[in-house]
Amino acid sequence: MPELPEVETVRRGLxxxxxxxxxxxxxxxxxxxxxxxxxxxxxxxxxxxITGVRRRAKVLMIDLSTAYSLMAHLKMTGQLVFVAPGKDxxxxxxxxxxxxxxxxxxxxxxxxxxxxxSHLYFNDQRKFxxxxxxxxxxxxxxxxxxxxxxxxxxxxxxxxxxxxxLSRKKKSNIKAALLxxxxxxGIGNIYADEALWGAKIHPKRLVGxxxxxxxxxxxxxxxxxxxxxxxxxxSTNKNYVNAEGKRGSYMDFARVFRREGQSCSRCQSEIQKIxxxxxxxxxxxxxxxx
DNA sequence: CACTTGACCTGTCCGC
DNA sequence: TGCGGACAGGTCAAGT
Numbered sequence: 001m002p003e004l005p006e007v008e009t010v011r012r013g014l015x016x017x018x019x020x021x022x023x024x025x026x027x028x029x030x031x032x033x034x035x036x037x038x039x040x041x042x043x044x045x046x047x048x049x050i051t052g053v054r055r056r057a058k059v060l061m062i063d064l065s066t067a068y069s070l071m072a073h074l075k076m077t078g079q080l081v082f083v084a085p086g087k088d089x090x091x092x093x094x095x096x097x098x099x100x101x102x103x104x105x106x107x108x109x110x111x112x113x114x115x116x117x118s119h120l121y122f123n124d125q126r127k128f129x130x131x132x133x134x135x136x137x138x139x140x141x142x143x144x145x146x147x148x149x150x151x152x153x154x155x156x157x158x159x160x161x162x163x164x165x166l167s168r169k170k171k172s173n174i175k176a177a178l179l180x181x182x183x184x185x186g187i188g189n190i191y192a193d194e195a196l197w198g199a200k201i202h203p204k205r206l207v208g209x210x211x212x213x214x215x216x217x218x219x220x221x222x223x224x225x226x227x228x229x230x231x232x233x234x235s236t237n238k239n240y241v242n243a244e245g246k247r248g249s250y251m252d253f254a255r256v257f258r259r260e261g262q263s264c265s266r267c268q269s270e271i272q273k274i275x276x277x278x279x280x281x282x283x284x285x286x287x288x289x290x
Numbered sequence: 291c292a293c294t295t296g297a298c299c300t301g302t303c304c305g306c
Numbered sequence: 307t308g309c310g311g312a313c314a315g316g317t318c319a320a321g322t
Contacts, residue, residue: 002315002316003315003316006315032298032299058316058317073316073317074315074316075298075315075316075317076299076314076315076316077299077300077301077314077315107300124299125299125300125301126298126299126300126301126314127298127299127300128298128299128300128316128317129316144317168291168292169292169293170292171292171293172292172293172294176293176294179316179317181316181317188315188316189314189315189316190315191315235315237314237315238301238302238314238315239314239315240315257315277294278294278295278296279315280313280314
């Protein structure tokens with residue numbers, strides 16, 4: 001999915017675009033993408049005003065005036081795209097920014113119509129993602145929110161927190177540990193590879209073998225990579241777009257992800273693609289030794 | 291309990 | 307061109 005930087009970019013876009021709008025109509029034809037019964041949608045979403053947009057880990061929460069929230073998880077291919085009535089969402093002069101054509105399209109799972117005739121589309125090619133309504137106060141009690149790890153970009157997240165969180169995963173490889181949302185929230189396949197390259201740690205290294213210095217470097221790299229990506233509007237590999245349907249540019253700055261066959265910017269060795277924790281994984285065999 | 295693997299879906303790309 | 311298989315940014319459940 002969309003990892004932390006992508007979800008945060010969508011959150012910021014939606015906060016600017018839909019807060020204050022009133023929901024007039026909702027349509028969804030895929031129960032898996034939006035499991036709440038129609039009566040809940042009518043009672044708690046239709047007629048509600050958007051009061052805010054929050055993010056925790058890779059989950060978006062669109063808060064409503066009804067004390068309910070519309071939660072969204074984009075998983076691998078989800079998109080939340082806002083379209084204003086009559087606006088050119090392709091962006092004049094930047095035709096390549098956009099990945100989405102006319103909406104709705106065949107990947108559209110949910111359409112929310114606001115009372116000014118603007119629309120919010122939830123598109124999801126692979127149907128892994130979902131939106132669902134829940135009382136705002138209950139979100140923090142869900143199993144996921146109870147066990148998810150700390151937000152890595154919060155000021156309160158310190159190197160010691162990473163060390164402490166990793167301490168119960170000593171026999172796991174570091175890549176799998178970084179992908180585990182109960183260790184730290186929001187890291188996925190792209191930023192795990194990028195941060196490990198930055199810290200010069202091989203993804204197959206066991207957590208228990210990492211030195212304090214390596215863990216400190218990893219902490220620094222995680223924050224640097226996530227912050228840079230937010231600054232670049234996230235990574236568009238295939239499907240990801242922001243709330244205006246536009247791509248992010250982090251992939252232009254990626255050091256290893258999807259750069260197999262190219263030379264490492266630090267040592268000129270050829271970047272390799274291997275398999276770790278069941279995921280395609282990118283490493284510099286010279287900078288990151290096992 | 292810690293850790294790994296398969297399943298959930300659709301689409302695309304690559305080799306035969 | 308067609309077809310089968312592997313793979314794709316995430317997370318669970320079920321397995322060892």
